[in-house]
Amino acid sequence: MEGQLRRAMAARWPLLLLLGIAGGGGVLQVHGQVDNLGFINLDCGLPESAAGYVDGVTKLRFTSDGGFIDAGTNYNMSSEYITPTMGRSWHNVRSFGGGAGTRSCYTLQSLVAGLKYLIRAKFWYGNYDGLDRAPVFDLHVGVNYWTTVNISNANTPVIYEIIAVVPGESVQVCLVNTGSGTPFISALDLRPLKNGLYPMANATQGLVLLSRANFGRDDGVVLRYPDDPHDRFWIPMSKRAEWTEVSTAKKVQNIDDDSFDAPSAVMQTAITPVNSSSPVVFSWDAEPSANNPDPGYICILHFSELQPLPVNAVRQFYVTLNGQLWLGKGFTPQYLYTNAVFSSFPNNGHHQYNVSLNATANSTLPPILNALEIFSVLPTTGITTATQDVSAIAAIRGKYQVKKNWMGDPCVPKNFAWKGLGCSYAVSSPPSVTGLNLSSSGLSGNLSSSFAGLKGLQYLDLSRNNLTGSIPDTFSQLSSLTLLDLTDNLLSGSIPPGLVKRTQDGSLTLRYGNNPNLCSSGNYCQPPQKKRGSMVAVYVVVPIVAVLVILLLSVLICMRRRRQGRTSGNIKQLDEVSIMGHNSLRLDNRRFTYSELEAITNGFERVIGKGGFGKVYHGSLENGTQVAVKLRSESSDQGEQEFLAEVRINVICSRLSILMRFSLVMCMDLFGFRLRPWQKFTTRILFP
Ligand SMILES: *[C@@H]1O[C@H](CO)[C@@H](O)[C@H](O)[C@H]1NC(C)=O
Ligand SMILES: *[C@@H]1O[C@H](CO)[C@@H](O)[C@H](O)[C@H]1NC(C)=O
Ligand SMILES: *[C@@H]1O[C@H](CO)[C@@H](O)[C@H](O)[C@H]1NC(C)=O
Ligand SMILES: *[C@@H]1O[C@H](CO)[C@@H](O)[C@H](O)[C@H]1NC(C)=O
Ligand SMILES: *[C@@H]1O[C@H](CO)[C@@H](O)[C@H](O)[C@H]1NC(C)=O
Numbered sequence: 001m002e003g004q005l006r007r008a009m010a011a012r013w014p015l016l017l018l019l020g021i022a023g024g025g026g027v028l029q030v031h032g033q034v035d036n037l038g039f040i041n042l043d044c045g046l047p048e049s050a051a052g053y054v055d056g057v058t059k060l061r062f063t064s065d066g067g068f069i070d071a072g073t074n075y076n077m078s079s080e081y082i083t084p085t086m087g088r089s090w091h092n093v094r095s096f097g098g099g100a101g102t103r104s105c106y107t108l109q110s111l112v113a114g115l116k117y118l119i120r121a122k123f124w125y126g127n128y129d130g131l132d133r134a135p136v137f138d139l140h141v142g143v144n145y146w147t148t149v150n151i152s153n154a155n156t157p158v159i160y161e162i163i164a165v166v167p168g169e170s171v172q173v174c175l176v177n178t179g180s181g182t183p184f185i186s187a188l189d190l191r192p193l194k195n196g197l198y199p200m201a202n203a204t205q206g207l208v209l210l211s212r213a214n215f216g217r218d219d220g221v222v223l224r225y226p227d228d229p230h231d232r233f234w235i236p237m238s239k240r241a242e243w244t245e246v247s248t249a250k251k252v253q254n255i256d257d258d259s260f261d262a263p264s265a266v267m268q269t270a271i272t273p274v275n276s277s278s279p280v281v282f283s284w285d286a287e288p289s290a291n292n293p294d295p296g297y298i299c300i301l302h303f304s305e306l307q308p309l310p311v312n313a314v315r316q317f318y319v320t321l322n323g324q325l326w327l328g329k330g331f332t333p334q335y336l337y338t339n340a341v342f343s344s345f346p347n348n349g350h351h352q353y354n355v356s357l358n359a360t361a362n363s364t365l366p367p368i369l370n371a372l373e374i375f376s377v378l379p380t381t382g383i384t385t386a387t388q389d390v391s392a393i394a395a396i397r398g399k400y401q402v403k404k405n406w407m408g409d410p411c412v413p414k415n416f417a418w419k420g421l422g423c424s425y426a427v428s429s430p431p432s433v434t435g436l437n438l439s440s441s442g443l444s445g446n447l448s449s450s451f452a453g454l455k456g457l458q459y460l461d462l463s464r465n466n467l468t469g470s471i472p473d474t475f476s477q478l479s480s481l482t483l484l485d486l487t488d489n490l491l492s493g494s495i496p497p498g499l500v501k502r503t504q505d506g507s508l509t510l511r512y513g514n515n516p517n518l519c520s521s522g523n524y525c526q527p528p529q530k531k532r533g534s535m536v537a538v539y540v541v542v543p544i545v546a547v548l549v550i551l552l553l554s555v556l557i558c559m560r561r562r563r564q565g566r567t568s569g570n571i572k573q574l575d576e577v578s579i580m581g582h583n584s585l586r587l588d589n590r591r592f593t594y595s596e597l598e599a600i601t602n603g604f605e606r607v608i609g610k611g612g613f614g615k616v617y618h619g620s621l622e623n624g625t626q627v628a629v630k631l632r633s634e635s636s637d638q639g640e641q642e643f644l645a646e647v648r649i650n651v652i653c654s655r656l657s658i659l660m661r662f663s664l665v666m667c668m669d670l671f672g673f674r675l676r677p678w679q680k681f682t683t684r685i686l687f688p
């Protein structure tokens, strides 16, 4: 009479479907779209270029998994395993060998944070790699261990399922190589569930499916979508000799606020004992694992009366678990309505669990059973990296296309923290990113504002890349930052004042050497003076001496030219438009229109320099005065004030360049704002 539910399923159902669950959360990018039912159906290993297809049985549309993961290689199942009746999604797999890291993650997006989802991962080895060696590996959902995938042979599909509350707008499913073979996957499903369903699944625990059985149906058909709008797989439970089947063609309704929504097609069939005085008995074995040594189980029994009972007929039975009465009183199923008997809290502490349905003394009819589900409970209390850090680092990964197998949660689990990331694991707060080393990572483009989104950064090493553009001052707001290494890049512009201040007060070490275009303009071109050590002496004293020598030279030349200029045209004019001797910035009133500037520069013909704002052109005023015309480009992120400050210096430099035949850029580099005592202003250049 008694039997192992699982064994019975295996015996009659040609494909041993192992069903499992767990919960968790995650994060990240990639374009993942749910269909109009809110479903995601991924055929893993289908080439990204291939159009999706509609599954013949369910009419659900399957798509390639290419846009949901950036690791792995596509393979076809070995041809001898492919049969005409096999669903197409089994034909190919994505495999994570070789270059893939130990953890490879799918990101399922467009979800609603805090809602409950059913996630199903499917595996059919089919000797796709020709090694004929079925692997064992782990599955994680978000940062939580879900299950160990144990593929026992090449011709057995294995399916794992979890019902879990997803904390964010996306969830990650990760395959983790545990050293027992290459992880692979055939298909991945996601189904949204109303939050009232499966009340035992909540933010802190998920339900890992052990078994979902449909009784009283012997045709081997797995009921799923569209019979079940939630697309659960209801596996037909083979009939035993001691059972007889009962069924109805009438619809079985769900009660109001049904916690399980068992579909009518499943409830329309049931079993009952042949010997009406015998109980219905089944059992399952506990499956302890290293991660879950004493798993707790939740069992849900679905009942509906399928026969109109004559007056005086009573079907009433006790439900017992391991000999303990489950319900205090007898239970009577309702005619054509679903009812469920279930445990709200997990049962644990046993190697085996026996359930029996025994008729009460008053009952005139034997017990009945329509369907059942058995889950193990999995804690989903793994704490994810702080949300703002996750968004920032995801944006950085996206912008620079970082190829370091950055998948899954950045800091959790600890042993899978992203390469190049430093994390802190304080007890009182979620893990956060405290360091980022992207040295020699082939980065190009400008400095992402997302770096400044990592508020807890203590070091940021971006050395040896091809980063361009200017350094944003937002870095100076990272109060914990003590090391910023920008060495060996192609950065331009100047060191922003906030950072200069941080280096001067000693709270930050800034390295920016070997950026050929950096500091070619603007006010803050001194090397940061953290300590007046011997190197500082070299950095500071040498340029100062050089500047003084050149200043002296230029004063001499200038004075000589000025004397000459009194008698010779051009230079005299140049002096007349200048204003002498103010420390604060003052600007001449003279303004130019764009067309005048075109004329002055002869159509922007000759570029004599290039700085943080844009190009610098050579020009001549009507009176022959030679000027440098600097364009403030639209894309420049420096403000007008800074531009004007720079114009001031340019003017001085442009004059020096005439006098001394220095190139403008050279002049700027050498003198910067050290020319302050000599500040003279001639023109203000405005742009439409
Ligand atoms: C898999 O098989 C299909 C045809 O069945 C073929 O077009 C495709 O190239 C194969 N893919 C691989 C990775 O061998
Ligand atoms: C995988 O399953 C096989 C047979 O079912 C068992 O012998 C083996 O110990 C399992 N391996 C792991 C790692 O669970
Ligand atoms: C989830 O359910 C378990 C068992 O009922 C309970 O102990 C736990 O507090 C619940 N968690 C939340 C977040 O409600
Ligand atoms: C029916 O079950 C009862 C109790 O289990 C048993 O005593 C009886 O012999 C059984 N009848 C038949 C016909 O097997
Ligand atoms: C469950 O039933 C089996 C077979 O009747 C029995 O050997 C086992 O002791 C029972 N287990 C429990 C926990 O009652």
Ligand SMILES: *[C@@H]1O[C@H](CO)[C@@H](O)[C@H](O)[C@H]1NC(C)=O
Pocket: 279, 281, 318, 320, 323, 356, 357, 358
């Ligand atoms: C129900 O039947 C089982 C198996 O025959 C038996 O062990 C159990 O004691 C019975 N329980 C009740 C309440 O009759």
Ligand SMILES: *[C@@H]1O[C@H](CO)[C@@H](O)[C@H](O)[C@H]1NC(C)=O
Pocket: 330, 360, 361, 362
């Ligand atoms: C059986 O029926 C009697 C009389 O109707 C009633 O008093 C008793 O409570 C019933 N027992 C159960 C278990 O329902």
Ligand SMILES: *[C@@H]1O[C@H](CO)[C@@H](O)[C@H](O)[C@H]1NC(C)=O
Pocket: 437, 438, 439, 459, 460, 461, 483
């Ligand atoms: C970053 O990594 C490189 C090697 O990859 C190492 O040389 C450098 O010291 C690291 N930077 C920091 C700040 O740890």
Ligand SMILES: *[C@@H]1O[C@H](CO)[C@@H](O)[C@H](O)[C@H]1NC(C)=O
Pocket: 440, 441, 442, 443, 464, 465, 466
């Ligand atoms: C910078 O880019 C050039 C050309 O694209 C490339 O050759 C070089 O290796 C890059 N350097 C770094 C440090 O990434």
Ligand SMILES: *[C@@H]1O[C@H](CO)[C@@H](O)[C@H](O)[C@H]1NC(C)=O
Pocket: 446, 447, 448, 449, 469, 470, 472, 637
């Ligand atoms: C970097 O470049 C992008 C696109 O070119 C632009 O939108 C962004 O504002 C720039 N960021 C900075 C800090 O310059």
